[in-house]
Amino acid sequence: MIVPLCVPQLDGRDLEHVRMVLESGHLVQGQWVARLEGRLSELTSGRPVVATSSGTTALHLAFLRYGIGPGDDVLVSALTFPAPANIAELLGARVIPVDVDPDTCGMSLPALRAAITPRTRAIVVVHQYGIPVQVSELMDHVDPFLADGRRIVWIEDAACALGAHTDTGPCGTLLDVGCFSFHPRKIITTGEGGAIVATTEKEAAWYRRIRNHGQDTFAQEFADRFPVPGHNFRMSDVHAAIGVGQLDKITNFIAERAHLAATYRDLLSDIRGLYMPAGMFLAGTVVQSFVVVLPESTNRANVIKRLAQSGVEATTAGYAIPRLNYFVGKYGFSSDVCPQAGRFHDLGLTIPLFPGMSLAAQHHVAMQLRSAVSAERVD
Structure with missing residues (x-):
């Protein structure tokens, strides 16, 4: 798939x-x-x-x-x-x-x-x-x-x-x-x-x-x-x-994104050490992206590669401004500046979520993510 x-x-x-x-x-x-x-x-x-x-x-x-x-x-x-x-x-x-x-x-x-x-x-x-x-x-x-x-x-x-x-x-x-x-x-x-x-x-x-x-x-x-x-x-x-x-379709888009996010929460809750921001599940959120933070010591690049090999497109979860080379070079930011943003920068992962996504597709993503995290985490 x-x-x-x-x-x-x-x-x-x-x-x-x-x-x-x-x-x-x-x-x-x-x-x-x-x-x-x-x-x-x-x-x-x-x-x-x-x-x-x-x-x-x-x-x-x-x-x-x-x-x-x-x-x-x-x-x-x-x-x-x-x-x-x-x-x-x-x-x-x-x-x-x-x-x-x-x-x-x-x-x-x-x-x-x-x-x-x-x-x-x-x-x-x-x-x-x-x-x-x-x-x-x-x-x-x-x-x-x-x-x-x-x-x-x-x-x-x-x-x-x-x-x-x-x-x-x-x-x-x-x-x-x-x-x-x-x-x-x-x-x-x-x-x-x-x-x-x-x-x-x-x-x-x-x-x-x-x-x-x-x-x-x-x-x-x-x-x-x-x-x-x-x-x-x-x-x-x-x-x-x-x-x-x-x-004309935005109300349905938002409702479907919320439903997909709730389904992911249920499917991924048993992956040890995986963090899902609580805000994604609150009223008022529109879930533009579904983001997780991988367990510490997990090789994110390899997780993304493993997902791709199984047909799942995933990517990083955004950028921490003080980790980008231009800003480091200009302002001299150390690696411990803004540690929470840095955690998303280093270990954040965006997985598929879009209106029209099937339950079977979500199950496939969850299964492959569980397998990839298990293979790439270092305990």
Whole structure:
């Protein structure tokens, strides 16, 4: 049996939407992008939403909006895809990784409090694997203002968490600004794409202008058409058309992912030393990825090879920022910095989970994982 890591759930309706765009002759940003933004707004408490070319460009817009740059410290969850850390670097800010809670895979409050500096300008909270972080608990313990009177900016990296929620609201709406990704491994896909959730229409208008080269399309004078410099961070109508169809199915996607996760919990609970983050099974989680941490002294690379030989595609469970060579080289991070994130970096494993996955496929994955761990662990 062959079990891929992820299978994007595209059906005839998605294809029909794309066909409509292609036949219209208007392929770039247009009415389908506007439709997608409207649908996303419905999922984010009516907030204005601006579609972008990726989750990374959405984050980039957020950093630009708040003027983050040289002299600023940006606190980033240590366990994350490096996009937010990369953007901070590109804008000249200093990256400070914050260790995570192993159950939620999000920022640990004690680690956050220890990481705050006088130059802290922004805090990027990541809902890793679709597990929502209780951000109110973090914010309650951080002074909101810098010594010079500027306010600390809270940025929500909800790339994996469309549809997730806490007691206080949907992910993407919990902080100053929220960002989503629609990569094929996310909750819904547009192929490539992302979105940024604004708090006001004025803020959304700024994001729309900067994503479109800084253009003011209503300028009366031709020479005033580009009043500020910007980027091309636009999403095309081709991509947006896929997303509109995906949103019709998101409720079922989330429910099925939760069911698959619960099944895995039952199937894998007897593997000695295998850790499954508790947050994956909590209400409000969307289970973007199913992640386990292998027992200590297990050769993860060999486990992945053994799984591949048995037809199961698996991969690592993400990155610890202070373990990546660029950041080690620049900041001199030692191997014991952010130990919880380091544990996921070294021993974390992502196994197949996607809507439409059969029970037989899950049993096959569980059986092969049990065998691979038994063969590769050193007791």
